[in-house]
Amino acid sequence: MTVDGTGRVETTGGTRRLVIEREFRASPEVVLACLTESPRLGRWIGIWSGTGGPGRTVQFVMTAEGATEPQPVTIAECRAPHRLVVDFEQDQDAWHLELDLAAVGDGGTTRLVFVQRLDFPGLESSVGPGWEYYLERLGAALAATPEPDWPTWDDYWPHQQAHYGGADPTGH
Known part of the structure; x- marks a missing residue:
């Protein structure tokens, strides 16, 4: 089975950004907890250690693909339950991620707008499919699937590469 890409690349103020939107059947508070509480985060992507909070740096270990080396992640902003901004130190690159949450309707559904700044040309063809995959894992964790x-x-992967402007080696 292949899943079509839903995200888009846009330019705002001269900055290219990957934008992916999802809706989850959970309140913003519950979705934010799955983004910020290490045990809940660990269910779908990875765990962190340290002392969290705006301006602080924690150590993140991606566990969804097997344990990786800890990476420093700085919490640039956290306005519960509506906004989380973090900066990953990814090898020699820095990944700036913004996650905005808003209640939809009666508040039992949350709309997540995920944004990653694209500092390098072509980055979207690899990170786009990756974040689509992880956001689906977040949805599965929230739904207790x-x-x-x-x-x-x-x-x-690699099916969504073409959606994000890269070559799809499978010919899809």
């Missing part, structure tokens, strides 16, 4: 029924990496 049993893990064997979660999407797989192969559902997103």
Whole structure:
């Protein structure tokens, strides 16, 4: 099975950005908890250690693809339950991520707008499919879907590369 890309690349104020939007059947408070509380975050992407809070740096370990080396992540902004901004030190690159949450309707659904600044040309063709995959994993975690029924990496990569402007080696 392949999953089509839903995100887009836009330019705002001269800065290129990857934007992916999702809706989840949970309140903004619950969605934010799955983005910020290490045990909940660990269910779909990774865990962190340290003392969290705006202006602080924690150590993040991605566990969804097997444990990686800890990476420093600075919490640039956290306005619960509506906004989280973090900066990952990714090898020699820095990844600036913004997550905005808003209640939809009666508040039982949350709209997440995920934004990653694209500092390098072509970055979107690799990070776009990756974030689509991880946001689907977030949705599965929020819905308490049993893990064997979660999407797989192969559902997103390399199929979505073409959607994000890169070559799809499978010809799709």
